Amino acid sequence: MFKWSIIFENLPFLLAGAWTTLSLTVVSMIFATVAGLLVGLMNMFGGRVIGAITRVYIEAVRGTPALLLILIVYYALPRIGLNLPQFPAAAVSLAVCYAAYIAEVFRSAVESIPKGQSEAAFSLGLSQAQALRHVILPQTFRRVLPPLANEFAALIKDTSLVAFISMEDLLFKAKIIGARTYNVFSPYIGAAIIYLIMTTPVMQWSRNLEKKGE
Amino acid sequence: MRLVVDGLHKSFGSLEVIKGVSFDMDCKERLVLMGPSGSGKSTLVRCINWIEPPSAGRITFDGKLVEPGKCDIRRLREDIGMVFQQFNVFPHLTALQNVALGPLVVKKMARKAAEAEAMELLAKVGLSHRADHKPGQMSGGEQQRVAIARALAMHPKLMLFDEPTSSIDVELIHEVLDVMVKLADEGMTMIVVTHEMGFAKEVADRVIFMDQGLIIETGTPCEVFEHPQQERTQSFLSKVDLA
Numbered sequence: 273m274f275k276w277s278i279i280f281e282n283l284p285f286l287l288a289g290a291w292t293t294l295s296l297t298v299v300s301m302i303f304a305t306v307a308g309l310l311v312g313l314m315n316m317f318g319g320r321v322i323g324a325i326t327r328v329y330i331e332a333v334r335g336t337p338a339l340l341l342i343l344i345v346y347y348a349l350p351r352i353g354l355n356l357p358q359f360p361a362a363a364v365s366l367a368v369c370y371a372a373y374i375a376e377v378f379r380s381a382v383e384s385i386p387k388g389q390s391e392a393a394f395s396l397g398l399s400q401a402q403a404l405r406h407v408i409l410p411q412t413f414r415r416v417l418p419p420l421a422n423e424f425a426a427l428i429k430d431t432s433l434v435a436f437i438s439m440e441d442l443l444f445k446a447k448i449i450g451a452r453t454y455n456v457f458s459p460y461i462g463a464a465i466i467y468l469i470m471t472t473p474v475m476q477w478s479r480n481l482e483k484k485g486e
Numbered sequence: 487m488r489l490v491v492d493g494l495h496k497s498f499g500s501l502e503v504i505k506g507v508s509f510d511m512d513c514k515e516r517l518v519l520m521g522p523s524g525s526g527k528s529t530l531v532r533c534i535n536w537i538e539p540p541s542a543g544r545i546t547f548d549g550k551l552v553e554p555g556k557c558d559i560r561r562l563r564e565d566i567g568m569v570f571q572q573f574n575v576f577p578h579l580t581a582l583q584n585v586a587l588g589p590l591v592v593k594k595m596a597r598k599a600a601e602a603e604a605m606e607l608l609a610k611v612g613l614s615h616r617a618d619h620k621p622g623q624m625s626g627g628e629q630q631r632v633a634i635a636r637a638l639a640m641h642p643k644l645m646l647f648d649e650p651t652s653s654i655d656v657e658l659i660h661e662v663l664d665v666m667v668k669l670a671d672e673g674m675t676m677i678v679v680t681h682e683m684g685f686a687k688e689v690a691d692r693v694i695f696m697d698q699g700l701i702i703e704t705g706t707p708c709e710v711f712e713h714p715q716q717e718r719t720q721s722f723l724s725k726v727d728l729a
Contacts, residue, residue, distance in 0.1 A: 391537050392574035392633075396588035396640055397564035406591055410578045 275455065279462035282449045286459070289445030290466050296362055296431045296441065301424055303367035308374025316379055317400060326375070333372035339433045341365045346437045362434040370427055377419045381412035414485055421478035425471045432467075442466055487513040487548060487565075487643040487675050489534070494543035496529050503529045505699035506543070511677070511692075513643075516670050518686040518707070519679045521696035522722055527679045528571075530696070531646045534677070535566040548643070564592060567637030571649040573629040575621040575636070581608060581628075582617040585635045592640070600639075607635040611665050627658030631665055638669075645669065647678040681726055687711065695719045 279286070315326040333341070342365040345356065356364065385408055393403035432443040440448075442463050449459035489511050496504040504526045511517055519527040532538040534545060536552070536559045545552045552562055576584050585604035589595040595603075608614050611631040621629050630650055637645060647666065651659045663685050670676065670689045680686065686693055686707050693710040695703040695718075703716045714720045 386572075386574075388570055388572050388574035389576065392568075392570060392576070392636075395535055395537060395563055395566075395568035395570075396636070397560050397592040398588070399560060402591050406587060407576055411576075 273455075274457045274461060276458070278449070278453055278455050278458035279465075282453075282459065282462070285449065286442065286445050286462055286466060289440055289442035289463075290470070292440060293428065293431050293442040294470065296359065296366070296434065296439075297424070297428050300363045300366035300370065300431070301427055303363065304370035304374050304423075304427070305420065307367060307371035309378050311371055312375035312378035312382070313404070315375060316382060317404070330372045330375055333369055334376075338366065338369045338430055339436060341369050342433055342437060358434075358437060358439045362431070362437065362439055366427065366431065366434075369430075370423060373423055374420065377416055377423065378412065381415040381419075382408055384415060385411050414481075418478045418482040418485065421474050421481065425474040425478070428471050428474070429467065488546075489644060490544075490546040491530075491534065492544040492546070494530070494533060494545070495541045496526070496533055496538060497541045503699055504533070504540075507696075507699070507701055508543075509694060509701065509704070511675070514673045514675055516675070516689050516691050517677045518690035518693045519677060519696060520681065520686070520693060520710075520722070521702075524698075525696040526699040527696045528648050531568075531648050531677055531679055534644075534646060535563050535568055537568070560592075564640055565643045567640060567642035567645045569630065569633050569637055569645065569647045569650045571652050573621070573626065573633045573653070575629050575632050577621050580618050580620055581613060581624070581632045581635075584621070584632050585639050588636065588640045604635070604639060607638050608632070610638075610668075611635045612661070625658055626654040627661040630654060630662045634662070634665055634669075643675060645674055645676040647676060647680065649679050649681075651680065651682060683711065683726060695722070697722070 311326050311329065314322050315330065316323070318326065342362060345365040346358070346361040349356065389407055389411065390403050393407040398406065431441055434441055435444040435447065438444065446459040446463035450456035453459070491510065492508050494504055494507045495502065507526075507530060519530065521527050529538055533540045536554070539554060547562055547565065552558060576587065579587065582601060582604050585607050586597075586600040589600040589603065590597060605614070605617060608617050611634055613628060613631055613635070616624060616628060616632075621632065624632070650666070651662050654662060659682070663682060666676075666678070666685065667689055678685070678690075690707050692704060693707050694701055695710060695714075695716070697718050703710060703714060703719045710719065711723060714723060
């Protein structure tokens, strides 16, 4: 049965897992955002070939489970000599996965800026890159923050997939406690509460930003 | 400044909007383009600075044929200012930053100098007191005047106005027209797409009347407005007069 005491007794253990979860999320998110912006821009302005390549990447990632990517990076890549330790392997897979989603976030934000804005920039003699840097991207900033915050919350949850490569994140720690105490209820509920404590403020922040944007 | 447009065509997909338009103009000339909606007049001015790449035909600016290499077109755009129907001011920048952006980014001017000049231009369009305001806090008339100052900051040799007053509240239109008249008095070369007959009569050296992608009639305001030769011009003018 569910016992609060099991959660409390194992709280430091769970929190250590939560720390892994959070640091993995932050590191993956930073790389995913930078890569997502670059991929999004290459997809929109890179010309036909680069546009097609990035489109294939985006669709491939969106159409396959993130878990598969993690397993490929951690178990399959070493077979061809690319050996990554747990944390980097997890961060790379999650970043590669989320960069595709974030590329779409940036694409739709850029496309939501009225065409007249770039026309006005071009009419002054700005190049495509200058128009992006000085006119278009600054205007997308406020529009991308709410969806980016949503992706961040989703990523917090998706990091639980790294339990499959035995990384000791929050979920994995809960599983260990369950095995040790023969009580699966309590540690999983405890983990759920800690996940909620991490995701709820981010989602709330995103909602506030959206309201402010309107 | 001399602009020669020769046999210009523009199609969007299978729809041909401009069906072979030729005209030329010299320095300090003021041309007003009129015609019913869909006649191709907006598209024509947008082709001149290559915001819409023409489908066929030649544009010669200052004796140089404009070739669709990217640098060439960017040089051309530095010399041709444009004012849009929807203003298209940059909402994330203040009025001052809007005006200073071109000189800062394209001409690599020093910030101090660019902002000082932007301040002068804002004074010229009567908006010194709005320098630190963003477009969201301004009326349509004010936004359009910022847009005019922004275009002037590049010291263009030619100014294109694409229905500059069509999206502005009636009681504010004169603010914008006054600035345009002032520019004309200073000798600015300009092409203006507008239905403002008063402005055309006061300012234009030549009126070009377009319909269905072709130039139907051209002449002085007096010739075109008082003694239109073509039936389509007559019928259009009678409708504009009523409105």
